Amino acid sequence: MSTEVRVPTLGESVTEATVATWFKKSGDTVAADEMLCELETDKVTVEVPAPAAGTLGEIVANEGDTVGVDALLAMIEEAGAGATSPAPKKSEPAAPAAAPSGEAKMTDVMVPALGESVSEATVSTWFKKVGDTVAQDEMLCELETDKVSVEVPAPAAGVLTEIVAAEGTTVDATAKLAVISAGEGAATAAPAATAAQAPAQAASGAGVKNAPSADKAMAEKGIDPASVSGSGRDGRIMKEDVAKAASAPKPASVSVATAPAAAPRGPVNADDASREERVKMTRLRATIAKRLKDSQNTAAMLTTYNEVDMTEVMALRKEYKDMFEKKHGARLGFMSFFTKACCHALKEVPEVNAEIDGNEIVYKNYVHMGVAAGTPQGLVVPVIRDADSMSFADIEKAIAEKGKRARDGKLSMAEMQGGTFTISNGGVYGSLMSSPILNPPQSGILGMHKIQDRPMVINGEIKIRPMMYLALSYDHRIVDGKGAVTFLVRVKEALEDPRRMLMDL
Known part of the structure; x- marks a missing residue:
């Protein structure tokens, strides 16, 4: 018994198609609903399944032929009743065995x-x-x-x-x-x-x-x-x-983000060249380079400096660190003091916590604090959301947890987005003074540095005090010098007398 294979319904207003590919040839064994061929119309590609199991007989429409709706494509010779496999045609090899049931x-x-x-x-x-x-x-x-x-x-x-x-x-x-x-x-x-x-x-x-x-x-x-x-x-x-x-939109790069163009190298002699190693930038490193250069090219960046006497913070930390860790399960570090001090200052100078969006300034009535962290792969900035409403313990826990995730490369994208202000601590590497670069689109970044004993004049007497230089880089397009200096002075005052933060002064 033979079964006809015909062109299926092609869709509204489509009257013909082209036979693109036959997946089977005459004499092949086919299963019911197995794909036999593929048709192309002006709009879609249509696959034609086998209407019955058996052996593919004559192919009427070859690849490249144009056929109308319901046109005959081929014939299938069905297996006889009770047969386990279709009979091979005369002078043709027997059809291959059926595929095993355990298909991948x-x-x-x-x-x-x-x-x-x-x-x-x-x-x-x-x-x-x-x-x-x-x-x-x-x-x-x-x-x-x-x-x-x-x-x-x-x-x-x-x-x-x-x-x-x-x-x-x-x-x-x-x-x-x-x-x-x-x-x-x-x-x-x-x-x-x-x-x-x-x-x-x-x-x-x-x-x-x-x-x-x-x-x-x-x-x-x-x-x-x-x-x-x-x-x-x-x-x-x-x-x-x-x-x-x-x-489809064309990607900006074939393999990695394009780093800013560097000045061409001068001539290098063969002996030096043989001892050099060239390593392609990782995507993360290239992006860091590009974003930092874009920041310099876009923002009117300026840096103002001050210094802070860390005596009171260090004394407070020494007195309460054991009790703090016992109760909260987190170490009491310096970052929570600086985070709190910055949140306190940002309330008074909100433009440092703002950003430019076209011709508008967007003022944030919240503080999502970015804390820059160095990792083997490069610098990343996880964000502590709503830091202004968090306790010292919550801040310390968040910084410790995100710092570990950053070093392990486990930070998600969401954890590094939405920051409104950033703190960068170069002091952990021994930096005495630096000018941090803005993290766009933010308008301010505070640079912390190494604590170093220095002679200071206190009430007419020279005393040795643990001092730290502070640096605030800011976008001069929306932050005036007065606002930047006021912000840094408020941070200094809060750290030199931590009680001011408790009393919101």
């Missing part, structure tokens, strides 16, 4: 959530290679964004069968990174590693033909097939894939 289940590995305003990332390291067995939640690779590194866990256990985005590739927030196969067929599902490493082969690998209309569209638009992700069977590039690639 394919799971896509997608880019995880990158955070607000982050649209792309760079694949920095793959911890696994094609063919490796992976456990669920095992780390597969690491992505770098402009601000943090993001680890990508395996969504399921199985075998890593394909790596779509190789190291150094820039991917958007919805991109596919790899494919994991699970099930009985997983062990044989992995392709050769060399073929899987090239992301372009996912779309147009050897032996996979693109749709004719897609090839024509790519030639007309000058689009490289390697840059188009195919949605058709086995990664075939379809006409709509080309249209999507043509309309």
